Amino acid sequence: GSKISNIVAVIMFLLSFSSCHYEPIDYSKMVVEGWIDAGKHPIVMLHTSYSLNQPTDDTTQLIDVLAEHMILFGKVTIFDGEDSVILTGRVDTNYLPPYIYTTTKIIGEVGKTYSLRASYTTPYTTLIAKSQTEIPAVATFDSIRVTEYDKQLNVVGYANNLETGAPYILMARTTNQRQYKICPTGAFRATAPNMAITINNPLDFTGDGALLQTLFPKTDSVGISIKFARVGEAEFQMWDSYIAQNMTQGMFFMETHGNILSNIEGGNGYWCGMGASEYTISLKKGGLYTFK
Numbered sequence: 042g043s044k045i046s047n048i049v050a051v052i053m054f055l056l057s058f059s060s061c062h063y064e065p066i067d068y069s070k071m072v073v074e075g076w077i078d079a080g081k082h083p084i085v086m087l088h089t090s091y092s093l094n095q096p097t098d099d100t101t102q103l104i105d106v107l108a109e110h111m112i113l114f115g116k117v118t119i120f121d122g123e124d125s126v127i128l129t130g131r132v133d134t135n136y137l138p139p140y141i142y143t144t145t146k147i148i149g150e151v152g153k154t155y156s157l158r159a160s161y162t163t164p165y166t167t168l169i170a171k172s173q174t175e176i177p178a179v180a181t182f183d184s185i186r187v188t189e190y191d192k193q194l195n196v197v198g199y200a201n202n203l204e205t206g207a208p209y210i211l212m213a214r215t216t217n218q219r220q221y222k223i224c225p226t227g228a229f230r231a232t233a234p235n236m237a238i239t240i241n242n243p244l245d246f247t248g249d250g251a252l253l254q255t256l257f258p259k260t261d262s263v264g265i266s267i268k269f270a271r272v273g274e275a276e277f278q279m280w281d282s283y284i285a286q287n288m289t290q291g292m293f294f295m296e297t298h299g300n301i302l303s304n305i306e307g308g309n310g311y312w313c314g315m316g317a318s319e320y321t322i323s324l325k326k327g328g329l330y331t332f333k
Contacts, residue, residue, distance in 0.1 A: 071170045073310035077149040078317040085142040087112035115161040117142040135219035170308030177271040177316040189327040193256035196240040203231035208277030212268040228281040270317035275304040
């Protein structure tokens with residue numbers, strides 16, 4: 042279930058940057074998925090955009106598509122204003138696509154700007170994508186309340202130090218995974234310093250592809266981790282447009298309209314600095330979690 046839902050999520054992202062017509066595969070642009078959180082190392086994934094004329098009838102074909110579109114021999118460099126570091130590529134099955142570029146030589150700092158340059162040489166040309174992002178102040182929850190409704194759970198986070206008008210995002214993952222997914226309605230602007238924020242479920246617990254839900258299932262088998270982050274304006278526009286498209290699109294394998302915004306020059310996708318905090322909660326029952 043979780044493996045298939047991860048693949049569906051990746052194909053959703055690839056589709057988001059695809060043409061709305063049935064055209065040959067476009068290898069002219071890279072798709073960059075990259076982020077750097079405050080206090081953490083950068084993670085970058087590279088692939089080419091996905092074309093709708095490719096078969097995706099079963100899981101094996103989806104995996105083949107991912108393998109075809111992953112960029113395994115790219116060069117990713119990050120400049121933090123002082124040092125320039127080349128990231129190391131390696132297989133990591135905790136992520137999809139299961140190949141990441143990262144380094145332990147850079148740790149995200151609030152207020153710092155990080156410039157990314159990714160390049161990849163094909164038999165025909167060299168693709169180059171550039172971007173820069175700043176890590177904003179860290180967003181935090183004071184508490185998270187979990188309320189039971191029959192066999193489902195409503196999850197609400199309470200924040201008391203928000204900047205009115207500033208952009209924020211919410212993401213979630215199960216505790217047996219490492220890759221976060223953006224929550225439905227998970228890109229928003231603070232309307233007040235104190236807010237109660239509903240954390241909608243972006244995860245597929247059943248394996249049937251039913252991703253657009255609100256409540257989390259009550260379960261003993263796994264908990265969830267929540268990432269709450271302040272982001273920059275361009276990064277917010279990307280996530281906001283991505284959510285809007287996928288919520289109105291209906292079926293994830295239908296044609297898309299190419300209105301996903303991007304902060305990548307020469308490519309698509311995102312490079313996102315996050316002033317992020319993370320919280321882990323149980324899905325066994327309702328309760329109140331408080332944080333210092």
